[in-house]
Amino acid sequence: MTVTLDLARAEFALTVVFHYLLVALTLGLVLLVAITHTRWVRTGNPVYQRMTRFWGLLYVVNYAVGIGAGIAMEFQLSMNWSGLENFASSVVGAPLAVETVVAFFAESTFLALWIFGWRRLPKKAHLAMIWLVVVSAYLSVVWALFANGFMNHPVGYERTGDSLRLVDVGALLTNYNAWIAIAHIVFGALATGGFFMLGVSAILRRRGRADAEFVRRSMRTGAHAACWGSILAVGVGAIQLEAVTKEQPVKFAAFIGAQDELDAFADKLRQQFGQVDMPPSGLVRYAALSMVAIGVLMLVFGIWSLIATRKGRVMSSTVLPRLLVPVLVLPFLANIAGWVFREVGRQPYAVYQLFTTGQALSPSATTAGLAVSLAVFVTLVGTLLVVDWWLLAKLVRRGPDEGVDLWAAGSDERPGDRDENVDVAVLV
Amino acid sequence: MGYATLWLFGFGVLLAGYLVLAGLDYGVAIVAPFVARDDGERRLAFNALGPFFLSNEVWLLVAFGVLFGTAPRLGTSILTGTFGMAVVAVAGALLVNVAVQLRSRVRAPRVRRTWDGLIFAGGVAAAFGWGAVITAVIGGLALGPDGHVTGAGTALTAFSVLGGLSMVALLATHGSMFLAARTPAPVASRARRGAIVLSVAAGLLLATTMVTGRLGDYYAGGIERPTFALVVLLLAVVLLKVALWLLTSRRYWAASATTATAVALMPVLLYAGKYPALITPADAGGVAPTLGQLVGEHTALAMITWTAGPVLVAVIAVQAWSWWAFRGRLDRHSPIYY
Numbered sequence: 001m002t003v004t005l006d007l008a009r010a011e012f013a014l015t016v017v018f019h020y021l022l023v024a025l026t027l028g029l030v031l032l033v034a035i036t037h038t039r040w041v042r043t044g045n046p047v048y049q050r051m052t053r054f055w056g057l058l059y060v061v062n063y064a065v066g067i068g069a070g071i072a073m074e075f076q077l078s079m080n081w082s083g084l085e086n087f088a089s090s091v092v093g094a095p096l097a098v099e100t101v102v103a104f105f106a107e108s109t110f111l112a113l114w115i116f117g118w119r120r121l122p123k124k125a126h127l128a129m130i131w132l133v134v135v136s137a138y139l140s141v142v143w144a145l146f147a148n149g150f151m152n153h154p155v156g157y158e159r160t161g162d163s164l165r166l167v168d169v170g171a172l173l174t175n176y177n178a179w180i181a182i183a184h185i186v187f188g189a190l191a192t193g194g195f196f197m198l199g200v201s202a203i204l205r206r207r208g209r210a211d212a213e214f215v216r217r218s219m220r221t222g223a224h225a226a227c228w229g230s231i232l233a234v235g236v237g238a239i240q241l242e243a244v245t246k247e248q249p250v251k252f253a254a255f256i257g258a259q260d261e262l263d264a265f266a267d268k269l270r271q272q273f274g275q276v277d278m279p280p281s282g283l284v285r286y287a288a289l290s291m292v293a294i295g296v297l298m299l300v301f302g303i304w305s306l307i308a309t310r311k312g313r314v315m316s317s318t319v320l321p322r323l324l325v326p327v328l329v330l331p332f333l334a335n336i337a338g339w340v341f342r343e344v345g346r347q348p349y350a351v352y353q354l355f356t357t358g359q360a361l362s363p364s365a366t367t368a369g370l371a372v373s374l375a376v377f378v379t380l381v382g383t384l385l386v387v388d389w390w391l392l393a394k395l396v397r398r399g400p401d402e403g404v405d406l407w408a409a410g411s412d413e414r415p416g417d418r419d420e421n422v423d424v425a426v427l428v
Numbered sequence: 429m430g431y432a433t434l435w436l437f438g439f440g441v442l443l444a445g446y447l448v449l450a451g452l453d454y455g456v457a458i459v460a461p462f463v464a465r466d467d468g469e470r471r472l473a474f475n476a477l478g479p480f481f482l483s484n485e486v487w488l489l490v491a492f493g494v495l496f497g498t499a500p501r502l503g504t505s506i507l508t509g510t511f512g513m514a515v516v517a518v519a520g521a522l523l524v525n526v527a528v529q530l531r532s533r534v535r536a537p538r539v540r541r542t543w544d545g546l547i548f549a550g551g552v553a554a555a556f557g558w559g560a561v562i563t564a565v566i567g568g569l570a571l572g573p574d575g576h577v578t579g580a581g582t583a584l585t586a587f588s589v590l591g592g593l594s595m596v597a598l599l600a601t602h603g604s605m606f607l608a609a610r611t612p613a614p615v616a617s618r619a620r621r622g623a624i625v626l627s628v629a630a631g632l633l634l635a636t637t638m639v640t641g642r643l644g645d646y647y648a649g650g651i652e653r654p655t656f657a658l659v660v661l662l663l664a665v666v667l668l669k670v671a672l673w674l675l676t677s678r679r680y681w682a683a684s685a686t687t688a689t690a691v692a693l694m695p696v697l698l699y700a701g702k703y704p705a706l707i708t709p710a711d712a713g714g715v716a717p718t719l720g721q722l723v724g725e726h727t728a729l730a731m732i733t734w735t736a737g738p739v740l741v742a743v744i745a746v747q748a749w750s751w752w753a754f755r756g757r758l759d760r761h762s763p764i765y766y
Binding site for chain 1 (some may be wrong): 478479480481483485486488489490492493494496497498500501503504507508509511512515516518519521522523525526529530533534549568576577578579592614656664724725727728729730731735736740743746747750753754763765
């Protein structure tokens with residue numbers, strides 16, 4: 001049983017980490033792409049059009065793999081964790097169901113129209129498509145966190161027999177635990193997108209792949225997102241930590257390393273549920289500490305970047321652009337560390353103080369079945385994540401000014417009348 | 429009609445929508461290596477799906493996401509009761525989704541050929557997996573006396589394997605008909621020839637599945653209305669024949685719509701044959717859960733209905749408009765991305 005549980009845990013943890021590495025960038029970048037696109041429509045300045053295409057391409061590539069990882073997650077919930085689905089569908093499954101419709105359904109549909117509507121749609125309608133994508137992307141954070149916020153801090157429910165019943169929709173949708181996490185995640189994602197833009201612009205500049213104007217404007221946009229995103233994420237994070245001390249004393253005990261409290265809690269749990277696994281307190285503690293440390297670094301680099309790009313300068317510092325390339329990795333690490341703190345720190349519960357992760361496992365799950373499923377999905381999603389980064393690196397090295405031969409070479413019926421085809425598709 | 433009934437049938441509709449729309453993607457993925465011979469032609473095939481691809485694929489997440497929220501035990505029973513086949517289906521769907529979007533991002537021909545291989549494998553896996561899952565659910569799952577799934581070992585039978593193969597042939601036909609309608613000459617004419625062979629194969633496989641299920645006693649007491657189910661299945665076979673006739677009289681979109689109807693009949697078969705006992709035991713000793721046990725409770729269903737419901741309808745309308753806007757055959761002015 002415990003081997004099976006650990007396999008299911010490992011599978012979900014790995015998929016969710018891979019998924020979030022993709023999602024953090026998608027969320028941050030899509031907003032910056034929409035802002036750049038808006039500037040192009042407003043000013044008609046062609047540099048914004050090139051920026052929209054280049055950053056938009058990186059966004060869309062990353063989004064593609066993000067959906068893949070999302071599929072692996074959604075189905076795992078029902079295949080491996082049917083105990084949780086059956087117990088808490090009203091309060092966990094229901095908000096996730098709304099998320100699939102108001103977020104994924106709308107997001108994919110409007111993104112398709114953005115990609116293929118470059119010349120087919122009127123300019124403003126085309127711009128509206130990317131903003132609808134932004135809205136639905138952020139709605140997915142909101143609805144996913146209603147489910148996750150409930151798992152961390154249950155509200156508005158009633159226990160009937162072997163399942164939970166939603167009695168107060170308002171309480172579920174105004175859960176403080178959810179909203180404070182939503183704010184933290186949104187600003188964290190914004191900073192992730194900003195640092196990505198800064199780091200990639202630094203590479204473009206060093207390799208001479210883009211003109212000064214392109215680099216300058218991208219860096220300024222990235223610096224704003226990185227600076228304000230970091231300040232707000234760190235600020236909200238501090239408030240959130242206070243909520244954790246009140247609502248989840250065990251998580252906080254792991255954070256400050258209070259072993260006595262953890263032992264006392266383990267005894268209490270053993271009496272209530274029999275044998276249960278305590279969270280690995282070292283992992284929780286160091287995840288939290290590294291998140292905080294990286295947050296401070298992001299603050300420093302965010303503010304520094306904003307100062308260095310002020311008054312139309314490309315970058316007044318010579319050291320900073322070199323540092324920005326490795327620094328773009330930091331927000332990703334902080335995002336993952338934050339999730340480890342939140343979710344591993346919630347163990348051994350699936351729904352805090354109501355339902356253990358062991359109870360959440362599918363009763364019919366077998367060790368062999370889970371081993372196969374883990375091998376399939378972790379390999380598939382892990383490989384695609386690496387491919388995503390390899391593709392992003394390749395596209396960055398190619399730069400924004402290449403890659404407009406829309407019809408592939410070798411197709412005979414498409415004579416290379418490039419002028420006519422240049423604007424046909426949004427990206428290649 | 430209560431929320432529960434609304435969403436039980438809602439899932440049927442969403443599942444049909446998923447199979448019809450993403451079925452086009454899987455069908456094109458399966459036939460692309462045969463009807464599109466070089467990289468340029470492959471791009472034509474995938475960009476024929478172009479503006480529809482993302483919105484087709486997302487029906488998978490929506491159909492099952494809504495199911496997990498509105499009828500949680502129906503969802504978990506289907507997926508845990510057919511575990512291995514469901515893994516194949518989901519992994520295949522995941523692969524097609526990502527691989528089609530990434531295949532043209534790198535120019536090296538070797539890399540693109542690798543992606544094309546993955547797209548083909550994903551298309552076959554997704555079609556086979558979902559076909560087998562649906563057939564296994566029709567046949568019945570391993571259930572305990574409390575109506576909960578006890579395992580997935582019994583789901584893999586000759587019946588479900590044949591059901592999976594039928595779905596591969598059916599979606600391949602569906603994809604070919606679409607390519608015949610939306611791509612230019614060389615690809616379209618090969619797709620047309622392919623559709624003729626494939627639709628015959630699909631008809632034969634569907635009939636074989638039915639006969640095997642009957643003779644091998646694979647759906648013992650699981651089908652409430654066997655005659656009705658039989659009529660739906662025969663109707664699907666007849667529709668395939670009609671589609672062929674429409675194809676030879678060069679009415680390509682009508683032919684496409686006809687195969688789409690045939691695909692949509694598969695979930696209809698499931699519901700018409702089994703409702704109200706959608707999950708039934710394969711062996712004596714198991715007990716079928718009641719409808720009330722399968723669905724979620726009132727407040728949660730009301731929340732889903734009034735938040736997701738209007739958005740669902742609005743987005744489907746936008747998708748319908750985009751089909752109208754991009755209905756033309758691909759030409760040199762068409763947008764290309766995949």
